[in-house]
Amino acid sequence: MENVNSYLSIRNLNKSFGKFLALDDVSIDISPGEFVCFLGPSGCGKTTLLRCIAGLEVQSSGTIIQNSEIISDLPTSQRDFGIVFQSYALFPNLSCFHNIAYGLENLGWEKQEVTKRVDELLSLVGLSDHSAKYPSQLSGGEQQRIALARAIATSPNLLLLDEPLSALDAKVRVHLRQELKNFHRRLGLTTVMVTHDQEEALSIADRIFVMDSGKIMQSGTPEDIYANSSNPFVANFIGMTNFIEGQVLDEGSIKVDNREIAINSHSYKKGTKVIIAARPEYVQLAEKNSNNTFVGRVVDVEFLGSFLRIHLETSIMPDQPLIADKPMIDNFSKSIAIGDNLSFTLSPNHLNVYERDN
């Protein structure tokens, strides 16, 4: 059942290093022109997956199909891709010009053609003035753009980015991820980026593959993954989530801490032990009397600029405090002090329910 529209298909890919299973039966499809992110904690296999696509690692089993051709058995040099590494790996003894020209010169191009193409790429990444400079004379962000120009110089049809923003300062990172997005919009190049930064993935990707222990945990648009996380791992890894234990009473209600709370829909049978995931921004602190209203005691208040993060000790989460975020525009937020008792409500529309393992 291969997806005929897919540009890059990965079928049942496995990769093990000794006893360690780095990729566990991974199958994904990427459409032409799509910008996807492999997102996950370190050691989840995302970089291994990228390196398998590039041929820098050889899979233990499985197939990779790019543009209707099986590439999984081809050596790196015969595959069609450009790559940018976290360290950029710019050649330190070559000027920016020669770094970008590196792959072109090898194709046997005329000198004029090479110069024309490199100038074009330099202006594309906005660094035309830096042609003669060495990498060490550039800032981190500029180096990254030169690495990008070098990667696409030979016009590959697939761009691989291995944590390209991780080595940068927070502010530059936010700026460059916007640039990367624009860049992708202009060129329409199928792009795969590996990152451990969920914010980065959410802001930049058309589609995200969340990975853990060598498996794809969920794939979908950023909005989808955030709002409808399909399992507790994703819910926890993407953004923050409060996990509350409960037991299913019927379709619309779950028993939590000996009380019945309303919940919009779930598909679990009566009696199933579940956990309920509630995002901090959907924990409503306004006074409201419903089945879903509980009381908690404030144990900590964090000021995080645009909002307050309030830690509440409550009986429905006996092991750790429940987190509630509150925008600072609210007058109410300013008066919260440690030790206060606050009522909070879990909105039935914004709760996700997962089956508990044990």
Add this chain to the structure above:
Amino acid sequence: MFSLKPKSLTADKSDKLGRILVFVYLAMFFCFLVLPLFALMSKSTQNAEGVFVGLENFALYLKDPTLFKSFFHSLFVAFVSTIIVVCLGFLYAFALQCTCIPFKGLFRVVSLIPLLSPSILAAIALVYWFGNQGVFKEMLLGHSIYGPIGIIMASVYWTFPHALMILSTSLSLSDARLYEASDALKASKLRTFFTVTIPGAKYGIISTTFVVFILVFTDFGVPKVIGGNYNVLATDIYREVVGMQNFQMGAVISIVLLIPALLAFALDQFSRKRQASQLTSRAVVYVPKPHRLRDNLLLCYCLFITVLVLLMLGMAQFGALVKFWPYNLSLTLDHYNFEVAGLGWDSFFNSVRMSIYAAFFGTVIIFIGSYLIEKMRADKTLRDALQMIALMPMAIPGIVLGLAYIFFFNMKENPLNFIYATMIILVINTIVHFYTVSHLSAITAIKKLDSEFESVSLSLKVPIYKMFFRVTLPVCLPTVFDIFIYLFCNAMTTVSGVIFLYSYDTTLASVSSIHLDEQGDVAGAAAMAMLIVYISFLVRGIHTIISTFLLKRTQAWRNI
């Protein structure tokens, strides 16, 4: 739809080339290190007719009190020399790294001079100073310079730079924050020295101890020239093999020499590993503050050492120019004719040729070998094996390696027999003998390169060998030059490795110097030894000029 033609799993051409090269290197090490050593060991268990006799030769060795005594002689001179060199070297290194004395550059250069001279040069100079007709003979209070005193003094001279290099490095790594903390806690200067400086250099001191011990324990040239009747293991091997043609006993003594050297080497490796983990990347470089009394005392000390070094060198040169020591002190160049040895200048030019070959081919082989080990993707087991073998030559005394070469390459049935008694065997022996130090510096340089260069290059369809010449080699050029000059100087000065391997057509300068001395022409020996010093200086000078020019062109990116 898909074109589902299965394609066979192919590696990149570069990978294939790399794999072939790894096998080539393993084969080379096998032929030029492992098998000769094996030949040596099997020789030690055979009688003169080549019949296996087990450990009989070893039993003979233990029963012979004169032979067995040499073992303790070797231990004794190595032990005493090591203690002296470590103390002198530490003080000198401390003066260079942790004080504010002037002329540090000069002191550094002077202290490295012994590296450019063969170890026998010091022994010859000592003969002029303290020998039977020496200037200061009386200063030894009736003791003879020919014996342990001479061996120890000459050994201290030539191992001093080796000690200094390690100790300087370990002191230069001291963390300024520890000194600040000690100051803040109101510790006295002396207490700081014992609680911060010494512990910081601890592993350097340990490492120096092992290195110097091995150098002196296995040295051949110095005890040959100035040992007199005081036999040590290395001279015993020479006497058994060359004097008495008793190859089996030569092999036995070689193994007796090899075992303590291997042990010291293993301990040194162990302590180096611990040192690496001790260093943090956040350490702040210590900048010494002036302290008048300390600085003045140490300045005097450094001047004293400098004078001693120059006196040794100067006396060797003076002795080479004097007509007939000590009766006719008028100057002459006669001793530069080298007539007693009957070879004139041939051996000198042989040495230069041999050193250029060894330096050139050695640099190429060592650098590519290190690159394979560090950067090849597959075959980790093979690469680990290669790395382990590459460390081995450091533990093997030159004279043992030389003897092993005779046993192995002199066998009629050996297809490599044709290199016996040629320039080739001298070059190969020298490269293998000095492999490890160069290998380690090449590894250090290559480790600094980004690990993804190869991946980027492959993704841009540029073969690895092209990248090697375009990026790897230019970036590592300073190290490559250093390896070249290291191999050249060592090839010029080495004695122990090649003493068994030269033939009539391939005599070498350092060996001639020993033979001249053997024949009683001490002035000729001094003249030859000084020639080695001058050519080493000259080549080093050319090296500096060329590398300054070339590095300006290829390393422009560094200094921006």
